[in-house]
Amino acid sequence: MTDDGRFGKNYAELRAENPPGTATEVITGPVSDWATDFSHTEPEWAADPYTIQDDLRRRCPIAHTDRFGGAWLPTRYDDVAAIAYDTERFSSRGIIVGNYRPPREIAPVGVVPPISSDPPFHKDARRLLLPAFTKKAVSRYEESTREYCRFLVDALKGRDVVDAATEYAQHIPTRVIADMLGLPPEDAPRFYGFVEKSLEAVNKPAEERVAYTNELFDYLLAQVRDHVDNPRDDLTTYLVNAELYGKKLEPAHVAGSMALLLIAGIDTTWSAIGASLWHLAKTPSDRERLVAEPSLLPTAIEEFLRAYAPVTMARLVKEDMTWRGVEMKADDWVLLSFPAANRDPEQFERADEVVIDREANRHAAFGLGVHRCLGSHLARMELRVALEVWLERIPSFTLEDPDAVTWSAGQVRGPRRLPVRIG
DSSP, X not given: OOOOGGGOSOHHHHHHTSOOOEEOOOOOSOOSOTTTSOOTTSHHHHHOHHHHHHXXXXXXXXXXXXXXXXXXXXXXXXXXXXXXHOTTTEEOSOOSOSSEEOOGGGTTTOSSTTTTOOTTHHHHHHHHHGGGGSHHHHHTTHHHHHHHHHHHHHTTTTOXXXXXXXXXXXXXXXXXXXXXXXXXXXXXXXXXXXXXXXXXXXXXXXXHHHHHHHHHHHHHHHHHHHHHHSOOSSHHHHHHHOEETTEEOOHHHHHXXXXXXXXXXXXXXXXXXXXXXXXXXXXXXXXXXXXXOGGGHHHHHHHHHHHTOOBEEEXXXXXXEEETTEEEOTTOEEEEEHHHHTTOTTTSTTTTXXXXXXXXXXXXXXXXXXXXXTTHHHHHHHHHHHHHHHHHHOOOEEESOGGGOEEOOSSBOOEEEOEEEEO
């Protein structure tokens, strides 16, 4: 039994201490016009968002929809960057667009700090986590990550067709994040469920989404209680003992930061690894060049991140205003499409092409502004090691059936099924 009273409540009880948010009706179905009725949750967006984004950038750079209670979609790099840096007019208390808006009272902390936090709290909450994600700190996981990648590839021996998403890409960040947080690796199937429910079920009824959140946070709080009773050298124990403003972190803060690392740390890297393997499977010239020139891989990785950036974040408009010619209302959503920004021809030459030796590449795959991904060093390490091991052991592979590849819907995009033929 834990002797730390901070963690005696379950998440439903913690939530009950805060006012509820606002929910809107569930709005799904075919899009009539992407400029006035967009929905990033529809299958055609998941299959190919780039054609849609390119069209919008030309004719309507800031699209709008009445779905989700009202949302905006800027598609130019400059517009995405301007909103990402503007914490005075845009709040991060809601980062996943859906039919539920977190209450204003939850700011500046948010549900999953620091990514859901607003200044000035955000800076201090982020500073707590930075030591765990420096290049030096991340390097301690490289060898175990490499060994695990080899284990996964070796398990595929003797087969002609494998799923590079479900049998390789998804397992790598899951193992790394579980190790960092000190979570049981055998709980991996639960982690995949948490990811899917958090990021792809945004059109489910609000009560179902609350139930999903309660399930995730109750799991995390149980893990925290175990760490209180049995301290060890991992990030969860560090958060339990960390102090902010002279006090230990609130239970919701600890569990929220763990949820952020679990969900974002798994799905984004899983998607980046999968998209890179998808590109190499369908582009033999790039695959063959990287096999012949492995020193080019770090440069190629930055191009894969630019071209197939997995993450789109969200903000909430703080007050009614006119912003670059459009009338935004308080609590409107704004989708910050870093993938669209990364393909803006005003920002990148040959923006719609994948150029694996591109030198000038200041992409926004890890975000922009104060919320730029603090786990970028970790993600780059995982992506590099995953591709190094795969190309060493499986230098020749192609798509088994391009039409069989499926992509996740919502704000994190990556292959969910990726059948490839080896040899």
